[in-house]
């Protein structure tokens with residue numbers, strides 16, 4: 001009895017319930033008011049819970065307003081694409097290549113996309129147009145949410161190394177937010193109000209009703225109805241698969257066959273001198289010449305790096321792709337350059353070449369170029385002058401930290 005009184009007092013103190021209600025609560029005698037579904041104490045009048053200040057929107061409209069908001073985002077994307085000042089089509093391959101240095105698994109995918117830039121640029125432009133129309137009008141809403149999510153998952157994977165890098169990364173990027181929005185739209189059943197889907201469904205339903213009314217056989221109604229849980233499971237599995245495809249692409253697509261597989265070169269050795277210096281016009285470090293031509297055969301390249309020494313603590317610094325796996329650093333053969341000073345690199349992914357160039361030094365190396373063609377070289381050291389040194393200029397700027405070796 002004592003305990004009962006204590007419990008009663010405690011409930012009163014914490015919940016400020018009416019004593020009659022507490023009596024019922026403690027004794028366990030409760031009834032459910034069939035009208036309001038409110039649990040009421042034995043015989044006591046139903047007292048509605050205090051109103052929480054909530055939203056006056058109904059859930060269906062709120063979900064479809066989110067859909068329209070996402071449609072506006074895609075419409076803005078489309079405007080960015082078609083705005084001639086952005087030179088979307090002409091700059092597409094350069095933009096794709098800008099992901100090469102930071103793509104997980106190597107630059108193969110970025111090079112592939114850049115090599116087929118017309119196809120990829122048009123695909124992305126058309127997809128952007130579709131997403132804007134589909135989400136704004138609520139036309140094929142569910143398909144748009146699924147394909148949008150799969151697209152974002154692939155981009156998330158293929159741009160992973162560019163977004164999630166340490167040090168340098170500042171936030172998780174746009175794709176997790178896109179995925180979240182599509183997930184909410186799928187779970188919330190977007191397209192059930194303010195949408196073309198609803199309009200089309202109503203037209204089909206009324207046509208069917210008319211046919212039944214005149215006694216004609218109505219077309220079979222769709223019996224293939226997915227429960228929200230199944231739908232969401234498909235959404236999650238599809239998104240994860242797309243993420244896997246994205247990661248697969250960056251690791252599977254090879255940058256190019258190694259040149260070493262060709263015939264050993266014969267004939268004279270060719271010499272190329274490169275200089276790294278600061279361009280007084282903009283303060284950017286610059287390789288010059290950035291584009292040069294050499295004949296097929298053995299080439300000795302010397303880099304005079306006049307830039308300041310720069311520490312690159314996470315430097316992957318082994319020398320690769322030279323005839324002896326070494327470079328001459330100020331005359332000393334070396335196979336692994338300390339990260340305490342690596343101002344720039346000279347990488348040609350297509351032939352597996354990686355040369356590390358410390359500031360205020362002279363580096364020399366020898367390669368065999370066994371095939372005619374164009375080789376793109378990059379500096380992979382974080383020498384950008386913007387907030388993120390991995391992807392700001394002059395990183396990936398042709399004529400500064402990337403260029404073409406034409407082998408004839």
Ligand SMILES: [Cu+2]
Pocket residue numbers: 285343344345379380381382383401
């Ligand atoms: Cu550089």
